[in-house]
Amino acid sequence: MTPPLTNDRFLRACRRQPVDRTPVWFMRQAGRYMAEYQAIRKKHSILDVCKTPELAAEVTLQPIERFPLDAAIIFADILLPLEPMGLQLSFVEDKGPVIANPVRSVEDVERLRVVDGQAFTFSHDAMSLTIQRLAGRVPLIGFAGGPFTLASYAIEGGSSRSYITTKRLMFSQPKLWHALLEKFSDVVTNYLLVQIDAGAQAIQLFDSWVGCLSPGDYEEYALPHVTRIIDRLRSAGVPLIYFGTGTSTLLPLMKKAGSDVVGLDWHVQLDEAWARLGYDVAVQGNLDPVVLYAPVEEIDRRVKDILTRANQRPGHIFNLGHGILPQTPVAHVDAAIASVHKYGRHS
Template structure:
């Protein structure tokens, strides 16, 4: 797969192979901080953008063409699997994702469908369009939401600050939680393997809300299912990146699940995390996204400090500790990417 890529820095870094500089891409790099994104978003709903392959490709290509990143990431959403399983999903401006039919009972859980790959084919179609446009310039990253995170949205009915309903479910009705998680895991395995068949070059599993969990609950309700998913991917030559908010705590368990790369939030020292992981497990991260609000001089200093910490380490992908915020200045993001691309080991 990498033989066809003109720039395979991400793939080589993910597999802990020697590279001249760290590759750079950023979570939410095709997003609301770009006026070009809004030119598209003002014409369509968010779900229309995700479900129309040509539009999804347009948005995916924005950071490729405007920022010069070393990898593209598919424009989609982690909740498309939950929608396909039966969730009535909408996105409300200023609120975020909402499910009109949250999962609250055994009947609700049993009603969730798993034979849903046909309803997600628009994602495969988008991948094919994107790869036609990329023409092998850089890798395309596919992704999915991890089961615990997807469950939390289904159970809460949207975003949550305290995950009260989710934690009540885990504590009072663990069997129901496991039923839901297994269904999501089954769908996610099929979905990611479909993305691989369609042509993605790498996969990232997003467990965005894992930091809500205790260590034991993470092991039981997140790690178990993430391990299952990673073990069942058709991943020959396809690196798998595991991300969660809370990776500074859960990194050892994340590595046990078998990914090629552990993506680290900004709460930890990246070199310390790298040194604690098994040989051959790469790390991704971990600049605090809020640094991108700062003066360009500060942005450069913080990036170069991180690079000095990681000097001599194979298996390092530069990224943020989480996604780009909508009001970060575009020029600051571009400057950060230029700083990375000018660096040489």
């Protein structure tokens, strides 16, 4: 049984319902900037934390215990679905994720397994445990990577700046590309359904790399697969958030995918983006994460500007334009939240 919520401000905003003040949470709010997280990581790898329900729950709750936030997000990594599909994933210090057997051929795509929810028991257990420990204080967000982003990691073998290998396959073998993304969209859907079954009260789809595409390429090569995921999750009845970085030219197309909320990065003004999207969709964002390194007075000014642009319109969730960065001063996270509370009260 999911404990009843005492704070549903975030969920109300997702549904564009009135709230007493703008809800606030941060992507990567549980992470390297917190001493509590660093203490755990000294003893455990990222994958161990993600796959150990007790540790994942503990890390998820660290920012909720520390800050007056309106939502928690399960501690995980967008690449977790790759391993059960047959890809060898590791995290290398100062390099990030590495896939030892990248996807480059027809045979590689054919070998990828489309796994069902049984492959993600660890996620179900982590979500269930976290929800019980939250005890209704705030909703819990589940998440996964978007199919384009997962495919890009799988093809490149890790991070990339140019996505040459990804785009070369996409442009030269479109049938193979779509077959690959269909597999990823099926697995992502199964993964997210597990999280919802465990009690996730909202879902965010991170398409972190999709901003490398032109609008035309996004519409042809990525959008159909995102739409497929969202269509299949719709009947679950939880709010769906769709987010990417570098996506200011893609926003109207991203809306077509059908999410309840569109996440905005900091490359676009919130009021301009919302007007382009239309006010029949909620928005989330969009403070530049590096602003949290600035003096408190500057943080306060920037938060006020974003909230002024939102104009108390129902459906704004305050967040960063991407995740909290390492070495972000904890006191500055406090300051940003305090500014949201100061300027985000609705009359």
